[in-house]
Amino acid sequence: MEKLKAFDIEFMRLSDGDHDFSFDIDDAFFKAFPQDRIKSGQLTCQVALHKEETLLQFQFETEGSVNTTCDRCLNEIAYPVESFETLIVTLGSSYQEQDADVIEIPSTEHKLNVAQYIYEYILTALPMNINCDGLEDVVCDEQILKYIDPDTQGEAKEPGDPRWNALKDIDLDK
Ligand SMILES: [Zn+2]
Numbered sequence: 001m002e003k004l005k006a007f008d009i010e011f012m013r014l015s016d017g018d019h020d021f022s023f024d025i026d027d028a029f030f031k032a033f034p035q036d037r038i039k040s041g042q043l044t045c046q047v048a049l050h051k052e053e054t055l056l057q058f059q060f061e062t063e064g065s066v067n068t069t070c071d072r073c074l075n076e077i078a079y080p081v082e083s084f085e086t087l088i089v090t091l092g093s094s095y096q097e098q099d100a101d102v103i104e105i106p107s108t109e110h111k112l113n114v115a116q117y118i119y120e121y122i123l124t125a126l127p128m129n130i131n132c133d134g135l136e137d138v139v140c141d142e143q144i145l146k147y148i149d150p151d152t153q154g155e156a157k158e159p160g161d162p163r164w165n166a167l168k169d170i171d172l173d174k
Pocket of ligand 1: 070071072073074075131132133139140141
């Protein structure tokens with residue numbers, strides 16, 4: 001996690017009040033979280049921090065796209081991500097998650113690394129099934145679908161397939 005040091009927010013030396021941060025999220029970021037779903041990506045995350053004596057309120061606004069694979073046709077696609085999340089951090093006596101978006105950290109801490117949170121917000125923003133339907137300029141690769149989806153392939157060979165019947169009705173002489 002050393003290479004994500006850039007995602008440390010050193011809150012202790014900040015005055016009470018509002019502070020803004022901006023993070024660029026690139027391929028190196030995703031390499032730090034090895035898993036299959038997201039291979040790389042280009043996003044920016046704007047963080048607005050409101051600091052009080054024993055409380056930090058973070059708002060994360062993440063926008064951009066991740067490079068992933070269509071679940072259906074296996075096309076490599078850039079999938080858009082837009083996420084808005086809030087995290088409340090209270091300064092107390094120990095580390096504990098009080099709620100999904102409320103955590104307590106010891107008041108002796110002086111910084112918080114937000115990389116893991118941003119990563120989870122990106123994952124949360126993605127649908128369960130990622131496919132070309134969610135994209136504006138891309139459709140599923142029909143040729144590939146025929147190869148990988150045995151049902152589609154079977155239908156195409158079926159003489160009673162309505163798609164073939166429709167073709168038969170076209171009078172080419174006209
Ligand atoms: Zn697709």
